[in-house]
Amino acid sequence: xxxxxxxxxxxxxxxxxxxxxxxxxxxxxxxxxxxxxxxxxxxxxxxxxxxxxxxxxxxxxxxxxxxxxxxxxxxxxxxxxxxxxxxxxxxxxxxxxxxxxxxxxxxxxx
Amino acid sequence: xxxxxxxxxxxxxxxxxxxxxxxxxxxxxxxxxxxxxxxxxxxxxxxxxxxxxxxxxxxxxxxxxxxxxxxxxxxxxxxxxxxxxxxxxxxxxxxxxxxxxxxxxxxxxxxxxxx
Numbered sequence: 198x199x200x201x202x203x204x205x206x207x208x209x210x211x212x213x214x215x216x217x218x219x220x221x222x223x224x225x226x227x228x229x230x231x232x233x234x235x236x237x238x239x240x241x242x243x244x245x246x247x248x249x250x251x252x253x254x255x256x257x258x259x260x261x262x263x264x265x266x267x268x269x270x271x272x273x274x275x276x277x278x279x280x281x282x283x284x285x286x287x288x289x290x291x292x293x294x295x296x297x298x299x300x301x302x303x304x305x306x307x
Numbered sequence: 308x309x310x311x312x313x314x315x316x317x318x319x320x321x322x323x324x325x326x327x328x329x330x331x332x333x334x335x336x337x338x339x340x341x342x343x344x345x346x347x348x349x350x351x352x353x354x355x356x357x358x359x360x361x362x363x364x365x366x367x368x369x370x371x372x373x374x375x376x377x378x379x380x381x382x383x384x385x386x387x388x389x390x391x392x393x394x395x396x397x398x399x400x401x402x403x404x405x406x407x408x409x410x411x412x413x414x415x416x417x418x419x420x421x422x
Binding site (some may be wrong): 240241246294298 | 311322340342347348349350351352355363398400407408410412413414415416
């Protein structure tokens, strides 16, 4: 069942930063926070994951609140190719799969 | 590295017919997943394999769906007979293992339409 809450949709102007929020107030100490995105007509694509500390990779940054009850995926400079549905997922100890909610549909405006 | 390969890309059949999908995971990935994604929803796990053994098939409608991964590499998912409600994209994913930090790598799926 869904353990994360995300806005249904967001818009961003091209070449500006985007902050995608996710609430996960019932997170436990060993749950990892994963982000995936799904471009139109493609399978989901792994973006980033973290446990407690903020994380950076070539695609994005993940900022995790000190109490871990929320996190924010940061795209530093949105491009048209970043238009996708972004899923915030908790990976729980003992859980086999990824539970995808409905995610946030990001629209990038040229 | 080559990604997860799936075929066919599209399939249209009539209800009560049978259909099969094929998946070849990334080389060396022991864990393979099949997901179903209905339009407007996120993917939902159908079955998970670890090598050639089933780890989780609790969400697989076993009266009509079956899956196998006989040699621990590629896998097939079958629906027999198909119902209208099976119209969806069927996604295959693979990962090196099942650790909480392991990302899953997805193919682009097979879009199934039932007439």
